[in-house]
Amino acid sequence: MPKTKRVYTFGNKQAEGNGKMRELLGGKGANLAEMNLIGIPVPPGFTITTEVCAEYYTLGKEGVVKLIKPEVEAAMKGVEQIMNMKFGDSANPLLVSVRSGARASMPGMMDTILNLGLNDEVVEGLAKKMNNPRFAWDSYRRFVQMYGDVVMDMKPQSKEDEDPFEEIIDAVKKEKGVKLDTDLTTDDLKELVKRFKAAVKKVTGKDFPTDPWEQLWGAVCAVFSSWMNERAILYRKLNNIPAEWGTAVNVQSMVFGNMGETSATGVAFTRDAATGEDIFNGEYLVNAQGEDVVAGIRTPQEITIEGSRRWAELQGISESERATKYPSLEEVMPAAFTELNEIQQHLEEYFKDMQDIEFTIQSGKLWMLQTRSGKRTGAAMVKIAMDMLAEGMIDAKTAVLRVEPAKLDELLHPVFDSAALKKAIIISKGLPASPGAATGQIVFFADDAEKWAAEGKKTILVRIETSPEDLKGMTLSEGILTARGGMTSHAAVVARGMGKCCVSGAGDLVIDYKNRTITVGTKTYKEGDWISLNGSTGVIYEGKVATKDAEVSGDFAKLMELADEFAHLKVRANADTPRDAKTAFRFGAQGIGLCRTEHMFFEGDRIKAVREMILADDEEGRRKALAKLLPMQRGDFEGLFETMNGHPVTVRLLDPPLHEFVPHFEKEMRDMAAEMKVSYEVIKNKVDALAESNPMLGHRGCRLGNTYPEITEMQTRAIIEAALNIKKKGIDVHVEIMVPLVGTHRELRAQKAVIDAVAQEVFAEHNMIIDYAVGTMIEIPRAAVTANQIAEVADFFSFGTNDLTQMTFGYSRDDVAKFLPIYLEKGILKYDPFQIIDVNGVGQLVREAVFKGRSVKPQLKCGICGEHGGEPTSVEFCHYAGLNYVSCSPYRVPIARLAAAHAALKQQ
Numbered sequence: 001m002p003k004t005k006r007v008y009t010f011g012n013k014q015a016e017g018n019g020k021m022r023e024l025l026g027g028k029g030a031n032l033a034e035m036n037l038i039g040i041p042v043p044p045g046f047t048i049t050t051e052v053c054a055e056y057y058t059l060g061k062e063g064v065v066k067l068i069k070p071e072v073e074a075a076m077k078g079v080e081q082i083m084n085m086k087f088g089d090s091a092n093p094l095l096v097s098v099r100s101g102a103r104a105s106m107p108g109m110m111d112t113i114l115n116l117g118l119n120d121e122v123v124e125g126l127a128k129k130m131n132n133p134r135f136a137w138d139s140y141r142r143f144v145q146m147y148g149d150v151v152m153d154m155k156p157q158s159k160e161d162e163d164p165f166e167e168i169i170d171a172v173k174k175e176k177g178v179k180l181d182t183d184l185t186t187d188d189l190k191e192l193v194k195r196f197k198a199a200v201k202k203v204t205g206k207d208f209p210t211d212p213w214e215q216l217w218g219a220v221c222a223v224f225s226s227w228m229n230e231r232a233i234l235y236r237k238l239n240n241i242p243a244e245w246g247t248a249v250n251v252q253s254m255v256f257g258n259m260g261e262t263s264a265t266g267v268a269f270t271r272d273a274a275t276g277e278d279i280f281n282g283e284y285l286v287n288a289q290g291e292d293v294v295a296g297i298r299t300p301q302e303i304t305i306e307g308s309r310r311w312a313e314l315q316g317i318s319e320s321e322r323a324t325k326y327p328s329l330e331e332v333m334p335a336a337f338t339e340l341n342e343i344q345q346h347l348e349e350y351f352k353d354m355q356d357i358e359f360t361i362q363s364g365k366l367w368m369l370q371t372r373s374g375k376r377t378g379a380a381m382v383k384i385a386m387d388m389l390a391e392g393m394i395d396a397k398t399a400v401l402r403v404e405p406a407k408l409d410e411l412l413h414p415v416f417d418s419a420a421l422k423k424a425i426i427i428s429k430g431l432p433a434s435p436g437a438a439t440g441q442i443v444f445f446a447d448d449a450e451k452w453a454a455e456g457k458k459t460i461l462v463r464i465e466t467s468p469e470d471l472k473g474m475t476l477s478e479g480i481l482t483a484r485g486g487m488t489s490h491a492a493v494v495a496r497g498m499g500k501c502c503v504s505g506a507g508d509l510v511i512d513y514k515n516r517t518i519t520v521g522t523k524t525y526k527e528g529d530w531i532s533l534n535g536s537t538g539v540i541y542e543g544k545v546a547t548k549d550a551e552v553s554g555d556f557a558k559l560m561e562l563a564d565e566f567a568h569l570k571v572r573a574n575a576d577t578p579r580d581a582k583t584a585f586r587f588g589a590q591g592i593g594l595c596r597t598e599h600m601f602f603e604g605d606r607i608k609a610v611r612e613m614i615l616a617d618d619e620e621g622r623r624k625a626l627a628k629l630l631p632m633q634r635g636d637f638e639g640l641f642e643t644m645n646g647h648p649v650t651v652r653l654l655d656p657p658l659h660e661f662v663p664h665f666e667k668e669m670r671d672m673a674a675e676m677k678v679s680y681e682v683i684k685n686k687v688d689a690l691a692e693s694n695p696m697l698g699h700r701g702c703r704l705g706n707t708y709p710e711i712t713e714m715q716t717r718a719i720i721e722a723a724l725n726i727k728k729k730g731i732d733v734h735v736e737i738m739v740p741l742v743g744t745h746r747e748l749r750a751q752k753a754v755i756d757a758v759a760q761e762v763f764a765e766h767n768m769i770i771d772y773a774v775g776t777m778i779e780i781p782r783a784a785v786t787a788n789q790i791a792e793v794a795d796f797f798s799f800g801t802n803d804l805t806q807m808t809f810g811y812s813r814d815d816v817a818k819f820l821p822i823y824l825e826k827g828i829l830k831y832d833p834f835q836i837i838d839v840n841g842v843g844q845l846v847r848e849a850v851f852k853g854r855s856v857k858p859q860l861k862c863g864i865c866g867e868h869g870g871e872p873t874s875v876e877f878c879h880y881a882g883l884n885y886v887s888c889s890p891y892r893v894p895i896a897r898l899a900a901a902h903a904a905l906k907q908q
Ligand code: PEP
Pocket: 594, 596, 655, 779, 799, 800, 801, 802, 803, 804, 865, 866, 867
């Protein structure tokens, strides 16, 4: 058997791996290899594979080190040869970085260690060799700090406290009377290293390791461990990344951006990740290392002159001040910038996608540290795909597949109303880090955002800067506001990835964590105060600013048209009112797949008539109340049919248990008694008699229509009369009447007989007829397995996968929250089957029902109207199951349209 290869080397324009090996080498490792192969300057190094990550979790540190040691030692020799330096040597030391790199990029979620290989001897050697003691000691203090954090687990004591190392830095700066880190002298840095190590010993009880190899094994294993840290687990959950994938570890020769004024480091995007505009943009810092740019501690400067000018304008900084204090890389290091600009174009053309790149300039020489497909907002995703299509870089199929259906959600949310914005009071302005409109109450800590969200409050998370620990709070807040950090800071990158509104680097804000206040000039805002963020302009407003609905236009509309060309599935909407129907229509719905008529029963005064009907003693009493409901229902249907203008509308007959409509509180019951002119006791007894132990399995669905046919009669009459009235106006109507909760074909037969009889009666009265279809929901397992019998009666099937999931699993829809989170955590369930269709169980029933139904009626129209109809992976299932359409809430219509196209394209 061939020996398993666990380490892949790269360097000097050669590589053992390549860009296609993401699964084994992770995204970063694969792209580092590929960049070498296409001649981009990349510091040499090697990748330890993702398979070793899994081995680490079974063998532990010692076991895994034994396994990889010979290959790592050999790979390190290769790096030493290319760099002409030696790892651990005190005269000519090679330092390395150790970084994670999973198959899918997980920015900032796992750990990184830079400058590894330094100790008290090596630092002196480095200082001599580089003739730069300050640089050597600055690198050393950074290494101790990072290694202490990541490998030795030094953490702040409480949420109000800073990182323990940052506290030491602040203390030394205070003692020395200096403001900036860059003002610290070599001796100050030596003092920092000493205090850092003492702090490590004090907190962890362990000495800081001096042997570079011991440091390396510690770092490699810490990166593997970080795959299972809390934030990485949460990120995977949010992005559906399987835990089995594991991370690779990349060990790479260090190049230094902190060697003085001709050195720099930065991150850049080949296009704008927030808006998608084709503008090369990014940020850099002179005399700095990578973590400085993303940490948001020093505010980085723009790479291009154009970007720098735009930034200065946003900040209200004059051109002369900008050019002297905050010049762009293009101005400061023009030669390195030109090369960087060429490389970014090369990378984008080569990978045919927007790239997120990291680079370092060491004494004027440019090195590329990473390239990956850049995270972007939904809006940017759409624009970049459509622009690249127009530029001929990608084809239509690729353009459609480039946009993640779920990401469209961001484009469908309301935006600030421009009239309201004009009147709003501006607090300050930051950078437009991630677009959107957010309104919420100020909180300062991520765990408070979580707590407040649980209480149903909307929050804006306000931080000096965010860190990966804040991830959960960020997901649960409406928007994120930071005082420090640029467009590539943690807050900005993560918010864009989540599609969350974010304003970063609002430098005017003075944030006081201890007192929980923000001060801007003379004004102070407290925790709990309402503010609004415009993530597209960076402006922060006082209070709540009104919003208006989003529209499908421009590139978004073009993408949707393309998607419809590829899709086989049609998309309808679940809509109960003309208003919902209008929204659905705006978003491209091709019909209404489910109108839940009971929702109409709660409108205005009608609930009284509904209750009267339910509480009536006999058929006569029921008919009297139903007669009051008839005109109201007819009016509703007229509105719906008119709005849908000839597109199909599926109207479902009454479904929920009657007990849901009756009054439950004494006062309401007394009011009802007065209204109906009976005693309170009569009402109370009726309400009690209607209560059921398992209402979801009780007197509901077609069982209501079969026991009280007069309800079906009234609803049918309202539907058919409405259809005729609209038809009389010259508007086409395409009506489908749907019977819920059928378990045996006889239930449907009985209901169909009632419907047909009433329809004929109405046609005779109006002397006019229309086509109508009678179909059923398939939402009871028995209906699915006897679908051939049901299809003999039904004109169409619509899968009610909410109930079908409930009854197939035997999980009550209303009580599942009690155990579902635990099942998900324990891995008993991989996902929530009420959100993502259970292909192997519920999906099997759907397939069987379609097959059996069409064996009787080959053209039987089949759709889905459960919540799954708007969820992308479930839509894909529906495509494969051969359904004709999916129906989902209006706001998910574009998502379903795109998901339907993806399903068809993936099958090609
Ligand atoms: C269903 O059961 O999937 C369905 C659409 O009906 P409801 O959610 O109204 O029970």
